[in-house]
Amino acid sequence: MTELPNTPPLLRVSGLRFTRNDDPVFGPLDLHVDAGEALLVQGSNGAGKTTLLRVLAGLLPPDAGQIEIDGRPANSNDRSRYIAYLSHLTALKQDLGALENLHFLCGLQGRRARQMPGNALAIVGLAGYEDALVRQLSAGQKKRLSLARIWLSPAPLWLLDEPYANLDLDGINLVNRMISAHLRSGGAALVTTHGAYAAPPVRNRTLMLGRAAEQAEAAA
Secondary structure (H helix, E strand, O other): OOOOOOOOOOEEEEEEEEEEOOEEEEEEEEEEEOOOOEEEEEOOOOOOHHHHHHHHOOOOOOOEEEEEEOOEEOOHHHHHHHEEEEOOOOOOOOOOEHHHHHHHHHHHHOOOOOOOHHHHHHHOOOOOOOOOEHHHOOHHHHHHHHHHHHHHOOOOEEEEEOOOOOOOHHHHHHHHHHHHHHHHOOOEEEEEEOOOOOOOOOOEEEEEOOHHHHHHHHHO
16 A cells, blocks of 8 residues: 655744744744644734734744745745735725725735636625725725635635624624635635634634633643
8 A cells, every 4th residue: 555645734833933022922832734724823912813923924033933834944935825814904905996906916916716806705795895995895894805805815824813803793604614615625724813703613723822821831
């Protein structure tokens, strides 16, 4: 029987540490995320959840440690190909329409096979808002438009920073369905959350940051 070669995780982090003004924010951290898996990053405000995702996305330099994407040390080219990042900021142009934004972003970032911007708007519940300017949308509608951008991305690794924020129950269920579909197609996701929402119904593990992690270690 021929053994299949080991497949590296989509993301592997070793000894990752970040400090701000000489104060430790997180680390050292060791983690990995495989294809078909979600890692839930939990912790209170200030625990370093957003900072961790910004470091993984290449927006902040770590103080120490290594980040590997698909078995290789992460570089800007690999990050642009492998990572789709949903931050607290929408990354949308306020004076363009919803559909214009998606076409513009697909031109920059590429597009998932067999997916079109108009269909993505319908998937996130924004059918009929194609021509609406982003600055005219509510916070929840802007979040849904940002989710449409993530859905269209061909990147296999999603970094989702508080994706449930500003969403009603239907929007929360939408996020869970999107994550489930992405993982079924071989993708992976890191999802930050305060822990106030149910985890998406997918194969997942949890990473605790901040005081919650310290208390868990003390109780072990």
